[in-house]
Amino acid sequence: MTDNTSTEASAKTGPLAGLCVADLTQVLAGPYCTRLLADMGAEVIKVESPSGDPSRALPPRLGAHHSGYFAWLNAGKKSVVADLKTQSGIALVRELVTRADVVVENMRPGSLAAKGLGFEEIRKLNPGVVMCSISAFGNSGALAGRAGQGIIAEAMAGVIDMNGRADEPPLPMGISLADVSAGIHAYAAILTALYKRLKMGGGGEYSDMSLFDACLPFHDNALMEVQTGDASVNPTRNGSEHRTVVPYGVYRAPDASFVLAAGTEALWKRLAGLLDGALGASAVDLGTNEKRVQARAVVRERIESWARAIGSAARAIAILEDIGVPAGPVESVRDVCAGALARSRNSFVNIPDPVLGHIRVLATPFRFSQTPAGPQEHPPTLGEHTAEITSRLGKTNT
Secondary structure, rough: OOHHHHHHHHOOOOOOOOOOOEEEEOOHHHHHHHHHHOOOEEEEEEOOOOOOOOHOOOOEEOOOEEEHHHHHHOOEEEEEOOOOOOOHHHHHHHHHHHHHOEEEOOOOOOHOOOOOOHHHHHHHHHHOEEHHHHHHHHOOOOOOOOOHHHHHHHHOOHHHHHHOOOOOOOOOOOOOHHHHHHHHHHHHHHHHHHHHHHHHHOOOEEEEEEEHHHHHHHHHHHHHHHHHOOOOOOOOOOEEEEOOOOOEEEOOOOOEEEEEEEEOHHHHHHHHHHHHHHHOOOOOOHHHOHHHHOOHHHHHHHHHHHHHHOOOOOHHHHHHHHOOOOEOOOOOOHHHHOOOHHHHHOOOEEEEEEEOEEEEEEEOOOOOOOOOOOOOOOOOOOOOOHHHHHHHHHHHOO
């Protein structure tokens, strides 16, 4: 915390050691942001209602009282119970945010302000505070204050419309794209605000992060196609291939699918030489990307005919890699977890747990050459640190 009580916190290492974060988030977007902060050494104090973060009840179960979902998002944090429906709970949170360097929340827009815990109120008590709010549609704009979840934001940001086959209804993503993206962007916004405060001085900063905005960068060049002003342009889903670059997608071998990416003319020339040598020259001119986009069915048939002749996805991938064309297998989640690549990257780590002995969770995606980073402590039980934190906060008032 930003006073002399910080020496009483449990020692943590990492580039953000000494930073105190008041975490008023639940489920995914906010907790992923604060998990990254905790991995970097910040003391993250998670404020929970008496019933706890709803993700504590989500599968998979790890023993009788643990959720794997909650564990990977909240490893290394401290848990404090505060009932924001009571004055005592509001008072506890007000004291915490007054002492914190960072406040992160993903409650319904306006709900904290209604309790006297909005940014303007907090800034009066803590002028240097950095606060980030995460919501479906933000605290400004046409849908300010509207509640929503990741799949709603993905649909309204056009992401779901881009997923699936062109001649079939759109499909949900199958992954938590909006929430995780919002968590990553919120993390970046917080670090930017902290750096600005460090280098330029001045007061704190407020960041308004919406799941809607966090989805938009994934559209890539489709957004710019529309921005050209051509009313005839209407980017939409295109199945297992890229809309504007060919070949770049998922292809079939006799035993499995594989991906290849010949997204430049240089890569295409390598692939074309391979295909022409095996199948003979194409009767259709495929000499430019524009021509290949128009003749994408021809390109697909040539690649898959060659793969059928080769006999397996693994052999096709090996040959493509040998000629310098990027390619790879389509792995299942189980394959990823058990695979050599994840093991070699230390993508999963074991953290000690007082009940289960240890819990295996996803590691921090980025690594540093000199500075340790990653989950350092077990996910907290509900209210595990309430007495510790309230005691420390009480001492600051003496």
